[in-house]
Amino acid sequence: MSLPSSAPxxxxxxxxxxxxxxxxxxxxxxxxxxxxIRDQFLLSVxxxxxxxxxxxxxxxxxxxxxxxxxxxxxxxxxxxxxxxTFGHVPISSNSIDYSGNCGNLTAAVGIFAIKEGxxxxxxxxxxxxxxxxxxxxxxxxxxxxxxxxxxxxxxTYTIAGVASTGSPINxxxxxxxxxxxxxxxxxxxxxxxxxxxxxxxxxxxxxxxNAGNPTIFIKAEDIGLFxxxxxxxxxxxxxxxxIIEHIRIQGAIAMNLITCAAEAESRxxxxxxxxxxxxxxxxxxxxKTIPAYGYxxxxxxxxxxxxxxxxxxxxxxxxxxxxxxxxxxxxxxxxADNASVRIGHPAGVMETIAHVNNNQAVSAGFIRTARVLMxxxxxxxxxxx
Numbered sequence: 001m002s003l004p005s006s007a008p009x010x011x012x013x014x015x016x017x018x019x020x021x022x023x024x025x026x027x028x029x030x031x032x033x034x035x036x037i038r039d040q041f042l043l044s045v046x047x048x049x050x051x052x053x054x055x056x057x058x059x060x061x062x063x064x065x066x067x068x069x070x071x072x073x074x075x076x077x078x079x080x081x082x083x084x085t086f087g088h089v090p091i092s093s094n095s096i097d098y099s100g101n102c103g104n105l106t107a108a109v110g111i112f113a114i115k116e117g118x119x120x121x122x123x124x125x126x127x128x129x130x131x132x133x134x135x136x137x138x139x140x141x142x143x144x145x146x147x148x149x150x151x152x153x154x155x156t157y158t159i160a161g162v163a164s165t166g167s168p169i170n171x172x173x174x175x176x177x178x179x180x181x182x183x184x185x186x187x188x189x190x191x192x193x194x195x196x197x198x199x200x201x202x203x204x205x206x207x208x209x210n211a212g213n214p215t216i217f218i219k220a221e222d223i224g225l226f227x228x229x230x231x232x233x234x235x236x237x238x239x240x241x242x243i244i245e246h247i248r249i250q251g252a253i254a255m256n257l258i259t260c261a262a263e264a265e266s267r268x269x270x271x272x273x274x275x276x277x278x279x280x281x282x283x284x285x286x287x288k289t290i291p292a293y294g295y296x297x298x299x300x301x302x303x304x305x306x307x308x309x310x311x312x313x314x315x316x317x318x319x320x321x322x323x324x325x326x327x328x329x330x331x332x333x334x335x336a337d338n339a340s341v342r343i344g345h346p347a348g349v350m351e352t353i354a355h356v357n358n359n360q361a362v363s364a365g366f367i368r369t370a371r372v373l374m375x376x377x378x379x380x381x382x383x384x385x
Contacts, residue, residue, distance in 0.1 A: 019104025023068030044380035064304035100270035103313020107368035110141035121149035160348025161310035166369030212317030214271035216251035227277020231307035295344035320354035
């Protein structure tokens with residue numbers, strides 16, 4: 001990696017947890033304005049690319065949930081307070097994927113904006129109107145603040161996948177499909193063709209949903225799964241990675257996100273593939289038994305080629321929306337046409353709400369917790385490699 005002499009050696013940054021994700025937050029003014037130099041700097045501080053897959057020479061955690069950056073900037077849009085750009089940093093490649101958003105990390109945007117003085121706090125709850133630049137979406141975040149205007153992050157609210165409790169943060173995705181159709185193929189199900197048979201079939205049924213992030217939903221049984229497997233069990237499944245990536249590529253082409261398979265490499269973060277199943281009892285990754293009656297639909301989502309340890313926030317948005325559209329795979333599993341859906345994922349259960357009109361997503365939301373982990377200065381590697 002080669003950076004010009006004008007590139008900064010360091011930048012002010014905040015390390016934050018948002019929902020079940022962690023990432024480095026920056027104000028845009030503290031980063032190089034030239035995108036290529038900015039991205040090379042960000043890759044270096046995160047620790048990518050790393051052929052060993054560990055990001056030892058950076059602050060990244062070597063998982064899809066912990067190799068992320070968020071750039072927050074003032075906005076000239078009259079109805080918004082800040083602009084938020086999300087970057088998913090691949091562990092082993094040298095380009096940052098800006099094709100989607102992180103719903104979990106979105107929870108930390110409001111706290112960061114308040115602490116950085118980008119938003120004037122209002123006791124007892126500050127509402128932050130966020131323009132999500134990647135997907136051109138409107139997001140509303142509600143953060144509790146004390147009488148001195150400080151964000152309240154401690155509390156008793158629990159989310160599956162995080163050991164500690166925190167203060168609840170309400171997140172609403174307004175028009176979560178942005179300017180696009182929620183059903184990019186205009187049908188609730190789309191048949192995808194694979195280059196090799198899976199359970200003797202080369203065709204697989206999917207529901208393609210554009211809400212939160214573009215997401216491909218398939219049935220667990222169609223690829224030889226029960227749907228209640230742990231992330232470790234999924235990775236032991238024969239040819240699991242190949243199957244999911246080919247489904248992702250074919251789904252991306254059907255959604256007009258790419259024109260050919262070769263282009264999929266440039267956007268490993270989206271679309272995501274989510275494996276759905278009917279409820280059945282399973283053991284969450286913390287050892288807790290999740291009974292079949294405790295959730296409405298099972299979901300195992302794949303992020304950056306790996307099974308997610310919980311569920312992506314945007315995946316939960318897409319799934320909640322899908323349950324409200326007749327004849328999608330998700331709708332057939334859930335059955336009842338309720339605004340709220342309980343999603344059973346590897347770490348436990350997440351509740352998400354969605355409102356849909358004429359098969360177009362109107363709004364969706366959930367509750368997360370977030371907090372600052374560290375504030376300071378982050379340094380890039382001075383060595384060219």
